Amino acid sequence: MLVVAYIGFGNSVCRYHLPYVGRRKDTIKVKYIYRRMEDRVGDEERETWYPDITFTSDIDEVMNDEEVNLIVVNTPDQFHTYYTKMAIEHGKNCLCEKPFAMSVEEAKEVFDLAKEKGVVVMANQNRRFDADMRTVRKVIETGVLGELLEIESHYDYYRPSIADRKGLGMLYGLQVHPIDQIVGEFGVPDKVVCDCRSYDNPGNSDDYSDIDLYYGKMKAIVKTNFYVKLEYPRFIVHGRKGSFIMPQLGHQSALKAKPGPVEISFEPLPEKYWGTLCYVDENGEDVTKKVPVEIQDYGMIYDNLYEVIFNHGEKVVADEEVLEVLRILEQATEVAKEAK
Numbered sequence: 267m268l269v270v271a272y273i274g275f276g277n278s279v280c281r282y283h284l285p286y287v288g289r290r291k292d293t294i295k296v297k298y299i300y301r302r303m304e305d306r307v308g309d310e311e312r313e314t315w316y317p318d319i320t321f322t323s324d325i326d327e328v329m330n331d332e333e334v335n336l337i338v339v340n341t342p343d344q345f346h347t348y349y350t351k352m353a354i355e356h357g358k359n360c361l362c363e364k365p366f367a368m369s370v371e372e373a374k375e376v377f378d379l380a381k382e383k384g385v386v387v388m389a390n391q392n393r394r395f396d397a398d399m400r401t402v403r404k405v406i407e408t409g410v411l412g413e414l415l416e417i418e419s420h421y422d423y424y425r426p427s428i429a430d431r432k433g434l435g436m437l438y439g440l441q442v443h444p445i446d447q448i449v450g451e452f453g454v455p456d457k458v459v460c461d462c463r464s465y466d467n468p469g470n471s472d473d474y475s476d477i478d479l480y481y482g483k484m485k486a487i488v489k490t491n492f493y494v495k496l497e498y499p500r501f502i503v504h505g506r507k508g509s510f511i512m513p514q515l516g517h518q519s520a521l522k523a524k525p526g527p528v529e530i531s532f533e534p535l536p537e538k539y540w541g542t543l544c545y546v547d548e549n550g551e552d553v554t555k556k557v558p559v560e561i562q563d564y565g566m567i568y569d570n571l572y573e574v575i576f577n578h579g580e581k582v583v584a585d586e587e588v589l590e591v592l593r594i595l596e597q598a599t600e601v602a603k604e605a606k
Contacts, residue, residue: 268572271298271328273349274340275305275312275321278363282392283338284316285530286565293572298328315527329356336571338390339363343438347372350387354379359386359575361567364446365438370592377585386574388581389588392564393443394450398500398515400560401541403451410545410553411505418487418502419444422494422514428473429466434602436472437462437595441490446591448479448486450583454590455479455486460598463605465493472602477594501541508545508553515539515559535559 270287272279279299287294296319303323306313313321328334329352337353339346339362347367353360354376366389367373380387393399406414421444449455457480464471479486501512515535541557566582573579 268294268336268568268575269333270294270296270336270338271300271331271334272296272338272340273300273325273328273353275299275301276340279338279340280312281528281530282564283340285528286563287568288527290565290568294568297331297334298322300325300328311525315525325352329353329358335359335575336361343368343435347376350376351379354383354385354387357383357385359571361388361390361571363390364442365592365595366588367592368438370589370596373589373592377588386571386581388567388571388574389446389583390567391443391446391450391583391588391591392567394447394582395563395566396447396515397535397559397562398512398541399447400562401557402501402503402510402512404560405510405541405543405557406451406503410508410543410547411503411510412507412545414484414503414505416485416487416502416504417448418489418499419448420494420498420500420514421490422498423492424495425492428492431473432467432470434470434472434599436490437475437598437602441472441475441477441488441598442591442595444488444490445477445479445594446583446587448488449587449590449594452479452481452484452486454586455481458594458597460594460601462598462602464602469603469606472599475598475602477598479594505545508543510541510543510557512541513539532561532563534561 287296298320300322337358337360339349339360341349343365346362350360350362367376376387459478461476462472464473473492475490477488497514499511500514503510537556539559543557544554547553570582574581
């Protein structure tokens with residue numbers, strides 16, 4: 267069984283970990299959540315929502331507990347490497363939130379240390395298991411589109427308030443997701459071309475990005491724009507035999523807000539959210555149909571970790587994929603700095 271301790275108790279833990287882990291009681295037990303004492307003051311009520319979990323501000327209690335075999339790091343980005351290395355040094359397997367590290371070199375150090383200590387360390391690129399991404403993957407795997415030629419991935423918003431935001435970091439906090447989805451699906455690209463900048467704070471922000479990843483004849487376009495007023499498809503996929511369009515879904519919504527643990531719906535989404543597939547079949551006939559949306563399940567990354575730790579399985583988020591995503595983020599950040 268995976269016996270888990272979380273480092274941090276923010277939105278990510280409550281919304282994107284615990285509701286999914288809670289459905290896997292046969293294989294996962296959450297024993298601890300570590301919080302700094304200053305973070306707990308005035309926020310004690312939320313801890314009472316999880317009576318089976320021990321909340322502690324003693325990091326040694328967590329790290330020295332021999333029953334704990336998985337540390338999940340959910341701290342602010344700048345502390346990811348610090349706590350991941352601490353977990354490794356204590357012989358713990360570790361799942362670290364994105365970005366896995368703040369540089370390629372940092373990530374290499376972590377992977378090398380994990381190999382030396384004989385533990386499993388993986389990046390929590392959970393959005394590979396988004397409902398829309400899982401649906402696109404399923405369509406691609408059917409082969410009905412033929413040879414893939416182009417795929418567009420859009421994280422678009424209409425938030426003019428972005429004009430008030432100054433400083434870099436948007437790439438590492440947001441664009442890391444769609445970049446990883448492409449790298450996770452297609453591997454390390456042959457070439458990367460970046461157009462990253464800011465309409466409002468050029469040279470001092472990275473809130474607009476258009477990143478092209480080339481795979482032989484195929485190009486994957488990853489875009490984020492905060493000035494898109496009309497909703498744009500989340501994915502557009504073109505192949506020699508057809509096309510597929512997937513609408514925006516975002517994170518699977520929590521059920522009605524109320525005091526207590528976050529609850530997530532795992533019910534199928536209605537047809538208005540389904541994708542549209544059009545292709546030429548083996549008889550030369552045009553086929554157009556709606557494609558049901560797959561169920562979002564961030565717990566699948568824990569299923570993989572279980573197989574890796576106990577059954578010598580392969581990591582779903584490979585080390586080289588993590589390093590490549592960080593290389594792209596570093597390249598894109600430099601482009602944004604120069605876009606004055």
